Amino acid sequence: MxxxxxxxxxxxxxxxxxxxxxxxxxxxxxxxxxxxxxxxxxxxxxxxxxxxxxxxxxxxxxxxxxxxxxxxxxxxxxxxxxxxxxxxxxxxxxxxxxxxxxxxxxxxxxxxxxxxxxxxxxxxxxxxxxxKETALPCTVHDNCVNCSVCPPQETCPTKAIVDGISKKRILLDRCIGCELCVTKCPYEAINCFEKVEIxxxxxxxxxxxxxxxxxxxxxxxxxxxxxxxxxxxxxxxxxxxx
Structure with missing residues (x-):
């Protein structure tokens, strides 16, 4: 072995x-x-x-x-x-x-x-x-409309999504990368593991x-x-x- x-x-x-x-x-x-x-x-x-x-x-x-x-x-x-x-x-x-x-x-x-x-x-x-690129953790983008009742926020298993000033925020110390939030957002405002150039x-x-x-x-x-x-x-x- x-x-x-x-x-x-x-x-x-x-x-x-x-x-x-x-x-x-x-x-x-x-x-x-x-x-x-x-x-x-x-x-x-x-x-x-x-x-x-x-x-x-x-x-x-x-x-x-x-x-x-x-x-x-x-x-x-x-x-x-x-x-x-x-x-x-x-x-x-x-x-x-x-x-x-x-x-x-x-x-x-x-x-x-x-x-x-x-x-x-x-x-x-x-x-x-x-x-030439790297992968970002789960991120809320600017097209978030800051819903008062936010499906990703409601269903996040670790309560990692919280209210921000103009949009929701993801607390990275709570996020477990399950990507459930991506499937729940009706505005497609959340991406996980998006590639960016470096x-x-x-x-x-x-x-x-x-x-x-x-x-x-x-x-x-x-x-x-x-x-x-x-x-x-x-x-x-x-x-x-x-």
């Missing part, structure tokens, strides 16, 4: 795609999930936290959320108990820390240990020259160049490439262990 460590960081872009790939991987082998605090909140906001929870629980299938400075995960990484470490999605903040050798949370410390131990680590950065800062580009120099690190450019490489790795490893 191949043991995989999966790190989730606070990036909205490719969060849902990463969760979908994780689900397929977790159906094939044991996966331990570690999350930064922002990773946990963004996974909830983008409606996929339950996916990670569903496939974790039990020995080598734990889910740990930062902060946990005494986590047993670190020893496992150093002793190569995990054959594969996946960082998806990888936010610019976490990528920059790893490049600079900063180990200040569960994910960055595990990454430092993986680099020292030579554990194969696959990274899906969300801030890179080839990334420009990556030169600093992120330079940090990725540093990560590319780490011998055991593999940087992928898309969720499709991530899925392909993980499955190829698992196919070989599981066949060898058969």
């Amino acid at each position: 191949v043991k995989v460590l999966w790190g989730v960081t606070g990036a909205g872009h490719w969060m849902r795609e990463s969760a979908s790939i994780f689900e397929k991987v977790a159906s094939r082998t044991k996966v331990t999930v570690i999350m930064t605090r922002n990773g946990y909140e963004i996974a909830k906001l983008y409606g996929v936290l339950d996916v990670f929870k569903k496939y974790t629980g039990g020995y080598y299938s734990e889910l740990e959320v930062d902060p946990n400075p005494l986590s047993h995960i670190y020893g496992r990484v150093l002793s190569k108990k995990y054959e594969l470490f996946v960082l998806a999605p990888l936010s610019a903040n976490t990528a920059n820390k790893i490049a600079d050798g900063i180990a200040d949370n569960l994910v960055t410390t595990a990454a430092a240990m993986a680099r020292k131990a030579g554990v194969t680590t696959i990274l899906l950065p969300t801030d890179a020259p080839w990334v 420009n990556v800062h030169w600093l992120e580009v330079e940090k990725l160049k540093v990560l590319e120099k780490f011998e055991s690190f593999i940087i992928v450019r898309s969720p499709e490439e991530l899925s392909r490489i993980i499955n190829e790795y698992l196919d070989v490893a599981l066949n060898e262990g058969a």
